[in-house]
């Protein structure tokens with residue numbers, strides 16, 4: 681695969697991502713444009729050596745095309761650096777929207793969303809997105825090699841880094857067994873791979889920049905039980921040393937979290953610390 685092809689494909693994926701940011705499907709089926717955030721802006725603060733502490737303080741948010749419905753209505757919660765937090769609550773309570781606010785797909789009308797005590801709206805958007813690795817239900821893979829799908833055309837990503845992140849994602853084993861290893865073409869949408877393999881490539885992509893924050897939005901929801909176990913193992917190692925926000929419906933996904941935040945009616949209804957030890961915390 682020529683480098684030019686690789687860059688073009690990565691460009692197509694980036695373009696699609698930018699369109700996802702700019703275009704929002706309204707719930708009434710119409711497509712509306714959100715206020716556009718310039719993804720290439722050099723403005724804003726860059727955090728050096730970010731720790732990944734996350735805090736939502738009295739956050740109010742509604743979609744401008746649906747102002748009558750407050751999605752978040754004074755939500756406050758925080759995740760300390762390195763903690764794993766589960767965001768749970770009924771369908772439509774604003775879990776994915778919260779992730780969108782953290783990555784600045786949207787901006788809160790009131791209240792603050794911060795990373796390391798800096799309001800995300802003050803951060804350089806490009807640096808912010810690099811601080812956050814995201815794994816979603818449907819991995820967004822393209823018809824390129826495994827290497828290209830993990831590195832996404834970033835020339836600073838070496839083969840060594842790709843292999844390292846595939847090891848973290850429990851993917852190196854199956855990749856090494858493919859005829860052309862990391863140079864294997866995976867077909868449109870990763871059609872040559874199983875659901876669990878695709879998701880492990882998506883995890884490798886999410887950690888390749890070694891981000892301090894990992895967001896898992898229904899990352900195992902579409903998998904069968906066997907693949908789920910393998911992907912869970914991958915996610916556990918990927919979340920080591922990172923602040924991780926998990927959105928999931930399955931209880932099995934919540935086993936390893938440190939704290940559960942329950943969202944309802946736009947607010948945090950309950951918050952619980954999960955105790956993993958043999959002795960109750962004092």
Ligand SMILES: Nc1ncnc2c1ncn2[C@@H]1O[C@H](COP(=O)(O)OP(=O)(O)OP(=O)(O)O)[C@@H](O)[C@H]1O
Pocket residue numbers: 704705706707743745746751769770771772773774775776777778
């Ligand atoms: N772009 C949008 N414009 C208008 N309303 C939206 C938009 N995106 C989401 N919504 C609405 O905002 C509410 C919260 O959506 P969100 O996806 O954050 O919920 P969720 O808790 O993640 O739900 P689920 O568990 O079903 O994934 C829903 O009522 C949804 O219909």
